[in-house]
Amino acid sequence: MAEDCYTELEQAIQVLVVNFYKYVPKHSLVRNKISKSSFRKMLQKELNHMLTDTGNRKAADKLIQNLDANHDGRISFDEYWTLIGGITSPIANLIRQQEQQTSG
Ligand SMILES: [Ca+2]
Structure with missing residues (x-):
């Protein structure tokens, strides 16, 4: 893929999508979904700076439970x-606050 021609935003979106599929099992009958244990691994490996407590199994499981909207025990792309x-969204709020502080 000619990634050089993409804008930063497009590249960022691509990273988000590719990261999801990195954790989808390649030979699973359940396509396009991440198992709870793989998702826990993803939280630990990929989001340990922005999400605290990712090493805490209980906290991670609770987060996964909350995300699993259809309660099938797996995490879909949605x-x-x-x-x-x-x-x-908290990052967006932070940026908005900073802009308000500097402008007024
Ligand atoms: Ca689900």
Whole structure:
């Protein structure tokens, strides 16, 4: 893929999508979904700076339980996206606050 021609935002979106599929089992009958244990691994490996407590199994399981909207015990792309939204919205608020402080 010619990634050089993509904008930073497009590259970021691609990273988010690729990261999801990195944890989807390649030879599983359950396509396009991440198991709880793999998702826990992803939280620990990929989000340990933005999410505290990812090493805490109980906390991670609770987060996964909350994300698993259809309660099938696996995380779909939509459910993963809920997590991304949950992480980014406090960041957006922080940026907005900083802008308000500098402008007024
Ligand atoms: Ca689910």
